[in-house]
Amino acid sequence: MRFGGLTALDRLDLDIDEGDILGLVGPNGSGKTTFFNVVTGIYRPTGGQVVFDGWDITGFSPQAIFEAGISRTFQRSRLCLELSIFDNIMLGNFKTRDLGICGNIFRRRAFHKTCAEEIEKAVELIRLLNPALVGSIHRPVADLSMIDRRRIEICRALIGKPKLLFLDEPSAGMTHDETNQLMDEILSMKSDERRLTIVLIEHEMGIIGKVTTRCAVLNFGEKLCDGTYRSIVGNPLVQEAYLGREVTEDEV
Amino acid sequence: MRNTKDFFRCAGLALALFAYLTLFFGAEDEWSIAAYVLLGVGGVIALVSFGALPAIERLIQANERACQALMIAGTLGIIAVFREDHYTLFLLGTIFVYSAAVLGINVQLGYAGVINFSGASFFGIGGYTAAVFLQNTPAPPLLTLLLGGIFSAVIGSILLFPVLRTSGHYSALVTMAFALLLKVFLEVSEWLGGPQGLALPSLKFLGIDFAEDLVIMGNEYSFYVKYDLACLLLLIMTFTFAQRIERSWMGLAMDAVRIDETAAACFGISVTRWKITAFTMGNFVIGVAGALYSMMLSYINPSNFTFSDSLLFLSILLLGGIGSLWGVIAATAFMVVIPEKFQIIQEYRYLIYSAMVLMMIVFRPSGLLPRKPRRYIAGGPL
Numbered sequence: 001m002r003f004g005g006l007t008a009l010d011r012l013d014l015d016i017d018e019g020d021i022l023g024l025v026g027p028n029g030s031g032k033t034t035f036f037n038v039v040t041g042i043y044r045p046t047g048g049q050v051v052f053d054g055w056d057i058t059g060f061s062p063q064a065i066f067e068a069g070i071s072r073t074f075q076r077s078r079l080c081l082e083l084s085i086f087d088n089i090m091l092g093n094f095k096t097r098d099l100g101i102c103g104n105i106f107r108r109r110a111f112h113k114t115c116a117e118e119i120e121k122a123v124e125l126i127r128l129l130n131p132a133l134v135g136s137i138h139r140p141v142a143d144l145s146m147i148d149r150r151r152i153e154i155c156r157a158l159i160g161k162p163k164l165l166f167l168d169e170p171s172a173g174m175t176h177d178e179t180n181q182l183m184d185e186i187l188s189m190k191s192d193e194r195r196l197t198i199v200l201i202e203h204e205m206g207i208i209g210k211v212t213t214r215c216a217v218l219n220f221g222e223k224l225c226d227g228t229y230r231s232i233v234g235n236p237l238v239q240e241a242y243l244g245r246e247v248t249e250d251e252v
Numbered sequence: 253m254r255n256t257k258d259f260f261r262c263a264g265l266a267l268a269l270f271a272y273l274t275l276f277f278g279a280e281d282e283w284s285i286a287a288y289v290l291l292g293v294g295g296v297i298a299l300v301s302f303g304a305l306p307a308i309e310r311l312i313q314a315n316e317r318a319c320q321a322l323m324i325a326g327t328l329g330i331i332a333v334f335r336e337d338h339y340t341l342f343l344l345g346t347i348f349v350y351s352a353a354v355l356g357i358n359v360q361l362g363y364a365g366v367i368n369f370s371g372a373s374f375f376g377i378g379g380y381t382a383a384v385f386l387q388n389t390p391a392p393p394l395l396t397l398l399l400g401g402i403f404s405a406v407i408g409s410i411l412l413f414p415v416l417r418t419s420g421h422y423s424a425l426v427t428m429a430f431a432l433l434l435k436v437f438l439e440v441s442e443w444l445g446g447p448q449g450l451a452l453p454s455l456k457f458l459g460i461d462f463a464e465d466l467v468i469m470g471n472e473y474s475f476y477v478k479y480d481l482a483c484l485l486l487l488i489m490t491f492t493f494a495q496r497i498e499r500s501w502m503g504l505a506m507d508a509v510r511i512d513e514t515a516a517a518c519f520g521i522s523v524t525r526w527k528i529t530a531f532t533m534g535n536f537v538i539g540v541a542g543a544l545y546s547m548m549l550s551y552i553n554p555s556n557f558t559f560s561d562s563l564l565f566l567s568i569l570l571l572g573g574i575g576s577l578w579g580v581i582a583a584t585a586f587m588v589v590i591p592e593k594f595q596i597i598q599e600y601r602y603l604i605y606s607a608m609v610l611m612m613i614v615f616r617p618s619g620l621l622p623r624k625p626r627r628y629i630a631g632g633p634l
Contacts, residue, residue: 040518066520078515083507084625091508091519094501101529104500105493111500115628140625156519 001031001038001221002046008034009045010221016164021190021198023208023229026218027241032201033075035218036166040072041065053163071162073153075169075201081142085133085152088141089122092156125155129185147178154186164197171204179204183211205233217241258315262322265308270326274333277340277589285593316630324488331480341476342548343592348483349545351584352490354568355577356537359494361566362575362623363503364530365510366415367424370431371565374535376438376557377404378542383450383552393455397543404539405532412528431559438554449553452546455482462547479548486544487581490537494577497533499628506530507626560602567609573619582620 001009009031016022024032037043039050041062050058057065071092079088104111119137126133129151133144141152150170157165167186171179190196202208208215209229216226219241225232232238272292279285299305312319327344334340353375360366368374378400385396414426439447455462462478497503508516509526517523546552568587572579591601612619 042514042518062514062517063520063522066518072518074515078512080508080511080515082511082625083504087504087507087626090501090504091516091521094505094508094519094521101502104502105496108496112629138625138627160519 001034001043001048008221009038009048012048012218012221012223014216014223014226016197016199018163018197019195020214021200021212023212023215024199024201024218025203025205025208025215025232026224029220030218030241031221032218033168034221036072036168036199036201039065040070040166066160069161069163070166071157071160071164072166073150073157073168073170075172077146077149077153077173079141079149079153079156082140084138084140085126085144086119086122086137088152089125089137089155089159090118093118093121093159121159122155125159126151128189129155146173147182150174150182151185154182158189163195164199167198167200169201169203171202171207176204179207183207187211209233258311259318261311262315262319265311266319266322266326270329273326274330276593277330277334277343279593282594282596289590313624313627324484327484331477331484335473335477338474338476341474341480343589345476345480345483345548346545347581347585347588348480348487349541349548350565350568350588351581352483352487353538353541353545354565354572354580354584355487355490355494356534356541357565357569358534358575358577358580359497359506359537360530360534361569363497363506363510364527365506366527366531366534367427368531368534369424369427369559369562369566370411370434371538372557372559372561373431373434374404374408374538375542375545375561375565376434376552376554377407378539379452379546379552379557380438380444380450381539382543382546383452384444386453387450392457393453393547394457397540397547400543401536401540404542405536408531408535409528412531415531416524416527428559431562435554435558438557445553447554449551449556451551452549454550455479455544455547457482476548483544483548486541490541491577491581493537498575498577498626499630502526502529503626563602564605567605570609571612571620573622575623576619576621579619579621579623 001007012031012035014035024035026032034043038045039052041057041060041064044059048058049056052065052068052070055068057068060068080091122137123134126137130148133148133151136143141149144152154167154170157167170182170186174182186198190198200208200212212229214226215229215232217224217232217235217238224237224241225235227235272288272295276285276288276292279288299308331341331344334344353371356374357368357371360368381400381403382393382396385391385399386393391399411427411430415423418426438444444450460478462475462482464475497506505516505521505526506529508519508521509523513523542557546556549556564587568583569580571587572581572583587605591598591604597604
């Protein structure tokens with residue numbers, strides 16, 4: 001993936017197995033979010049291939065990729081603040097409820113029924129993350145705290161039952177305890193839904209160690225290494241990318 | 253309807269509102285009009301300072317259907333009071349038709365965020381379509397209303413490509429260019445009457461000629477009563493249509509497209525599809541309103557549909573509150589009636605409009621009656 005003269009992703013070769021939780025780490029500007037944007041169709045890659053579930057989805061539109069079963073959250077929360085909690089969650093489930101003009105405007109009684117069903121589904125999902133929010137699903141999202149907004153974003157990504165979920169730095173803007181709590185919630189949800197694959201961008205290594213089954217490290221758009229958390233933490237290349245290299249006496 | 257007490261409260265409010273409006277419309281000399289305006293402003297300030305507004309809002313929301321019925325009944329009451337007054341009836345009809353047109357713009361800008369600076373052009377296309385069909389074909393007038401809407405939507409789709417390709421200020425410029433272009437075209441086209449415009453036969457429906465005075469039991473009333481009823485019907489239909497769009501997944505998709513195109517696309521919502529839908533639906537509504545308005549005027553020319561009229565439509569939307577349906581109706585009534593009632597300020601009316609819009613943007617950016625969070629079912633939980 002190139003932007004003008006800048007190569008943001010280069011020779012990144014990454015395999016993700018079904019049911020995995022893959023941690024994606026790397027210094028700022030190493031191309032983690034760009035990777036998400038390429039896979040979810042926001043950027044059209046200048047080269048390379050994205051294969052999902054046996055299908056080549058390179059260069060597909062974001063809608064088509066969402067329909068194929070890939071969903072995501074954003075690094076900077078992208079909820080529609082003026083819309084209600086229910087509306088925001090419903091956006092993630094929009095495709096299954098596409099009724100057309102007739103179903104939406106003229107057959108109101110049938111619409112009310114599907115609406116009640118959708119509210120039921122959204123409530124079920126919110127209850128898993130924060131039961132306190134169930135009573136206020138018709139309040140605007142703008143009234144919520146950061147952690148609750150993250151929860152709503154995760155609900156929105158999950159309600160459409162995706163096969164692959166991208167979480168772009170869910171800890172951003174939250175305290176350590178809140179992040180831990182959120183991760184526990186994600187893990188417990190994952191235990192209900194074994195086939196769900198998650199790719200997680202995260203800076204806090206503690207969380208990466210606790211949550212992920214595999215990790216990949218990016219630096220300057222290239223993959224440094226991948227493997228289990230233990231193996232990458234011990235890897236000298238990774239330490240160099242993050243902390244710099246120890247200067248030997250000869251060089252001094 | 254929760255209980256009878258609520259109903260009487262709503263009825264009391266409606267009665268107060270329509271009594272006030274009746275007095276206001278009936279006022280003739282400028283001093284009494286000014287006094288009524290001050291009375292209205294004072295009444296609103298009193299309600300706000302006593303903190304009665306939230307309670308009233310809750311009452312109206314809990315009894316939405318009943319309130320809508322009361323509003324219609326009150327409007328019919330006003331029409332009945334002024335049954336012989338051509339001028340007031342014509343003003344009322346104008347309010348209804350303009351409201352319907354601005355509700356169309358509301359679907360475009362308020363829901364899907366597609367800016368349209370050529371509202372009056374589509375209004376005019378509706379009118380000219382009706383005129384051409386009525387003059388040259390035996391098409392029934394009711395059908396020409398629909399044709400006005402369809403032509404307006406179809407000609408609007410020419411604009412779709414440049415509007416979708418561009419965004420923000422640029423798409424606004426595209427629609428402005430279209431508005432100017434259309435006006436020049438109408439002025440030079442001999443077939444469409446040039447600057448003199450075209451005359452329209454009256455609306456006829458079920459053997460009723462809308463241009464003849466209404467006769468009930470030997471008493472003659474203004475023919476505008478019939479037009480007012482037709483315009484009110486159009487407004488009610490448009491209102492219901494716009495409200496149902498808002499309270500459906502379509503409204504949700506349009507909101508998502510307006511607020512964040514990228515996020516909407518990531519959740520499978522096609523930005524292009526919903527922008528096209530909103531733009532076309534809006535233009536259709538504007539076209540039908542334009543056709544009916546021209547029949548009421550019985551005569552149209554290009555100067556009825558200038559760029560400043562497009563700006564007026566947008567100002568009404570800003571004043572009432574973008575996305576707010578009741579706000580549109582209230583603001584239209586205000587914008588149409590005030591300059592008509594104060595003949596002195598006629599000449600300065602665009603100055604006053606722009607001052608009001610500026611003040612609105614500074615002091616109350618969400619409009620007179622701001623849009624409420626969406627409820628999918630009338631009277632549902634909030």
